[in-house]
Structure formats: structure tokens, C-alpha cells
Amino acid sequence: MNVVLNLISAALYVMLFQNLIFNGGYGLSEAVRMSAKPRQLLPMAVFITLFSTSVSAICVILDNVPAIQKLSEVLHALIYVGVLLVVYIFTMIVVNIHGKATPPTKRRIGIAAFNTLVLAMPLINYRSAFTIIEAIGAGLGAGLAYIIAVLLINTGLKKLDTNNTIPKCFKGTPAIFIYTALLSLAFTGISGTSVFI
Secondary structure (H helix, E strand, C coil), X not given: CHHHHHHHHHHHHHHHHCCHHHHCCCXXXXXXXXHCCHHHHXXXXXXXXXXXXXXXXXXXXXXXXXXXXXXXXXXXXXXXXXXXXXXXXXXXXXXXXXXXXXXXXXXXXXXXXXXXXXXXXHHHHHHHCCCHHHHHHXXXXXXXXXXXXXXXXHHHHHHHHHCCCCCHHXXXXXXXXXXXXXXXXXXXXXXXXXXXX
């Protein structure tokens, strides 16, 4: 029961209070791009969750190896990128063996795998000294945080498109950047961290 509670609490923490997209900016550009095409949200979120969870779990296991524990943070980051490459290659081999994935799906897999959100998860787990269960929960929470971010940005896009009081120079990209900056400030306030760290 304690394992399940640790997993759920880590997922909720990453998803709501430490939404890495809004607090750290990880994966924000992809979330903004995806918010314009919300029909592709579910497959993209599944791939991001798959990669962030599996890479996080594998990296936490590797971090328990004494030889790896002694390495610097830069070498840890290189190991994490190597793990991500192996997981990506394995995923593409499985997808190609089954042969049911279309070229756009394969492209989405690549975008999801090398998203900065996925790349940040093992480093965050390392700095937080997460257990494997907490790392899995954080990976699941990162996928759910991505969904929340895309849905909030999509809602903002719809409101900004219908708002005729926005000056012409702020229409489009500037307005969405201001909107996401305000969302980021709101999530930073919820997480209780200082903006001026």
C-alpha cells in the first residue's frame, strides 16, 4: 500500500505542484505547438509518458550502481541521454517489427523521445534522490502534466483568437507567450518556489 501511495504522491506532485512544463519550461515549445492540434494530444502524451517513465526508472536503477554514483553530474547527464537513445531505438525496432505505425506516428515518437521534458526527468529524479517507485510516479506525472499544459494552452488559444481587444502587434505568438508566462507564474506560485532563485 505504501508503494502505491508513493507512486501516486510523486505523480500528483509533478503533475500539479511541480508542473515541469510551466515551472521549468521543459517541453513548452512542443506543448504550444501541440495545443494547435489537440487531436494528436493523446498519442503524443502516451509517448511522452512512456519515455519519461521508462527512462526515469532505468536511470534510477543505474544510479544505484556504485561506479555510476561516483560520476559527476555531467557524466550522469550523458548516461541519461545514452539510456534515452537505447529506449528510443528499442521502441522504433518494436514499432517497425509490428509495421503498423505510419510515418507521422514514427515522427511523433521521435519528437516525444527527445522532448526536453523527457530529457529533464532523470536529472530531476537524480537531484531529488527519488526511489524507483517515485521515479515511475514522476514519469507518469510528467505525462499528465503535459496533457494539462496542452489543454490549458489550447483553451487560451481559443480565447485569444476570439478576443478583438488585443492590439494587432500582440496578436498570435506574442499573445500566447504572454499567456503561457502568466500560467507559468501561476504554477510557480502553487509550487511555493521563488521566481528569483
